Amino acid sequence: MTKPRTMLEIAGLEKSFGEVQVLKSIDLKVQEGELVFVIGPSGSGKSTMLRCCNRLEEPTSGSIFIDGQRITDIPHRDLDRMRLKVGMVFQGFNLYPQMSVLKNVMLAQVKALKRSKAEAEARALEMLDQVGLKHKAGAMPAELSGGQQQRVAIARALALDPQVMLFDEPTSALDPELVGSVLKVMKGLREKGMTMLVVSHEMQFAREAADRVVFMDQGYVAEQGTPEEIFGAPKSERLKTFLSRVSHGDVEAEAD
């Protein structure tokens, strides 16, 4: 059996905002094709960690490797090329409101990947089809529901052929009935072998679809394991407390 390839590795990652140390030493590995779920209370640094992985936030110290390449010390002028390998999906979708859905998915393909317009359009339609929204290619973002917008945002990231996908609370801004459509797309991605790191409060989805669950608390990875281990047999007191709060529906009050 061949050793699985490590797609994303975080080693000794620290991040401070001024005096406040948000990440206090994070170590995490994501293998190729793995879906790793990050859970934890608000303010535990989950999103910050994710945003360090494409350097939307600059780490204070530590290393991050994408497919073996250390991305934490590459110069600023090479950041754009690195980011093509790392797709990111935001809580707030962040579609470009002045462009059609198709143009949203085409823009970075043409401007950053330097694909021809025809090639970019074909790829965009293929990706929109994958998220079930090919028929909305001509629509403007404001005409779509939140769930549809988020699926377009996923298509926009996928169209660049990333090696890793980062999801920053992709369903937190959605009405409950729209969450399922986004999770379905994410499940489909997993079946296609996409490597994914997901920050989310969708515990049920984590149980069903995650290969591994990471519990973050106060800037550390406090516990990690399979969904069965994390949800079925939590070891630390903090994880137990967190899980009981979440199951009582208090997570909304805590969500940031």
Next chain:
Amino acid sequence: MRFLETFFNGQVILNYLPDLVHAMGVTLGLAAATIVTGILCGAALACLRVAGLKVVNFFIIVFADIMRALPPLVLIMILFFGMSSLGLNLSGWTVIYIVLSLVLAAFSEEIFWGGLTSIPAGQWEAGRATGLSRAQTLFHITFPQAARRGIPPLVNRVLATTKLTALGSVIGVKEILSVSSSAQSFSGSATPLTMAAIAYLIIFIPAVILSHWIERRYHFAT
């Protein structure tokens, strides 16, 4: 009858109509040149300000504040009379064009910049996260949104600034007001001034209508 005779004297209208039509051309040309130059310079300054270079931004802010604070007539007189003392003879047309362009550049820089600061950080992040450079993100994603948000105040400012072409009458530019006011002196009739008012309406009412159309055309839901 006295009223019509004063403000709508047929003979006076016939005498001065050709001059006034020509003057309308001058006003229109001056206005168009000012609008293009002023908006382009304002947009360029606002984009430059995004780069966040402290010294550059300091000068942009000082420029915008001074140009918005000074009465344009003061600048016009300084350039027209002051520069000729330095041996630099600028035509009246050039002086009006430069001053009004600078004023419009200052106001539109502030309008575009205000628009840019109102664009959510997520738009920048979405662009950067998909591998676009800061300049590409600005050019393709955030500036177009900022510009659309700026259209209503920009339209107001464009109309206000182009109306100031009438200041050309002070330094002998043959635009609408100066031509009609000298016609008024020569003819002793107020009719040329009526003609001037109508000429301004002919130019600016379509401009106002066009501006409503632009505001509707580039409005998008966010």
